[in-house]
Amino acid sequence: MPSLIRLLYIAPTILSLVHGQGVILKAQGSKGSPASLGLQVQTTQSDANIIRTSEISTNVVNECGRTLLGGNIDIGENTETQLANKTVTSVTKGGNVDVTIQQVNADGAGPYTCDLDQTSNADGTTGQTPLKVTEKDSNGGNITLSLTMPTDMACIGASTGNICTVRCFNKAAAGPFGGCFAVQQTDVTASKNTPGTIATAQTLEGVMAQVQQNNQDLPAAIKANSEATLDQQGVFAVDALLSSTPVAAAAKATSTATGKGKKNGKNNQKRYKMFVS
Numbered sequence: 001m002p003s004l005i006r007l008l009y010i011a012p013t014i015l016s017l018v019h020g021q022g023v024i025l026k027a028q029g030s031k032g033s034p035a036s037l038g039l040q041v042q043t044t045q046s047d048a049n050i051i052r053t054s055e056i057s058t059n060v061v062n063e064c065g066r067t068l069l070g071g072n073i074d075i076g077e078n079t080e081t082q083l084a085n086k087t088v089t090s091v092t093k094g095g096n097v098d099v100t101i102q103q104v105n106a107d108g109a110g111p112y113t114c115d116l117d118q119t120s121n122a123d124g125t126t127g128q129t130p131l132k133v134t135e136k137d138s139n140g141g142n143i144t145l146s147l148t149m150p151t152d153m154a155c156i157g158a159s160t161g162n163i164c165t166v167r168c169f170n171k172a173a174a175g176p177f178g179g180c181f182a183v184q185q186t187d188v189t190a191s192k193n194t195p196g197t198i199a200t201a202q203t204l205e206g207v208m209a210q211v212q213q214n215n216q217d218l219p220a221a222i223k224a225n226s227e228a229t230l231d232q233q234g235v236f237a238v239d240a241l242l243s244s245t246p247v248a249a250a251a252k253a254t255s256t257a258t259g260k261g262k263k264n265g266k267n268n269q270k271r272y273k274m275f276v277s
Helices: 004-010 012-018 054-056 075-084 203-226 230-240 248-255 271-275
Strands: 022-028 089-091 098-105 111-115 132-139 141-148 161-167 180-184
Touching: 022 180, 054 248, 075 161, 075 180, 098 161, 098 180
Parallel strands: 089 180
Antiparallel strands: 022 098, 098 141, 111 161, 132 141, 161 180
16 A cells, blocks of 8 residues: 555645645634644645544554644644643633634535543543534634533643643544644643653553554554655554554454543554654
């Protein structure tokens, strides 16, 4: 199976089909705070964020999925980068967040579903808190979503101890398309996140099943790395893993482990990242 990057290079017509679809441009929370940007997605280039449950459940990607130009979204790393760049909006319990989504074609249309990971990076296929979403008609090619934060919200993620991750996606058959962004809660006592306080959980059965899956993935991952530049490795590796069939044991192990880790970091390393330097 050829990598997606190769297809984009040799078939420019595909580019017009996948460009943007439904990409998060910004998310604005409390008045006076900066706007959040979509995690990893490049809004100035031909990029899109795909969030598929099947890819999350087989441990190929995190709960935020992957981008066409960057591969798996490392939620922890991207969140810390945005905190450093001051591109994380502020939120409060019961407050509103207005999300602007660029719709390029029908695949980017709503309705959109949004949810919240209050640990920032511990949930997988389940565990997120559903959000109330009010969707406004497209205006100049953009869709506006008004999200209502939970009244009992308690963000505990990232180095600051008060970050949540918001995820929005539609039901497009070619996707689903959407994206994630970080929000920083200002009316909560920040969690003190240290290696000693961040709980993780995995069974011996789960570990051994993941080792079995890693052994199956290794040849494809090595081949992908050898054919890619440093910037392309994430995309090439995801493409290689998506072309392989996960063993049943690994899928079961992933399902067992999903949602047991707490706070930031549990989902950062997916299968392919073990082979990407």
